[in-house]
Amino acid sequence: MHCAADFGIMEAKKEAIHMYEQVQIPLEILKGKYSAMILLYLCHEGTQRFGEIRTAVGSVSNKVLSKQLRDLEYQGMLVRIAGRHPNLCCSYSVTERALSLLPALEALHSWGCGQRI
Structure with missing residues (x-):
């Protein structure tokens, strides 16, 4: 009992x-290693092309960045916007779900600014 x-x-x-x-x-x-950075960047900068995201993230291979973007798209955080022609690069934009995570991402960023590893 x-x-x-x-x-x-x-x-x-x-x-x-x-x-x-x-x-x-x-x-x-x-x-994902670059997920938070990608989401913060796109939340603040709006829709961006693959190359612009790669430049913002820094030294990341196309393969790794493509996987991170696909994962975020699968999780409902990003929308992939195909180019008008097959040879044109696609763009990525955040969803409402991603925007709802922005306050938490910014809080993590603020917390991280005061930390040393």
Whole structure:
């Protein structure tokens, strides 16, 4: 037989697990090395072409950047806008879902500014 105290502890554990699971959602989106940088850049600069994103991110291979962009698109954070002709580069734009993450990204940026590794 469980007493009321045991029940309270079990509920607290369930709540902690639920909170952990909810924190994992944005962390899963941001797990890519350049994901946060890409999202911050596009949130602030608007729709950008692949080359513009590559320049903003810095030294990243086309292959790695393409994968990061595909992952963010799959997660509903970006929309890929195809060029008018097959030879023209596509552009990327953030979704409302990505914009809703912007305050958290900016908070992480602010926190990171005060840290040393």
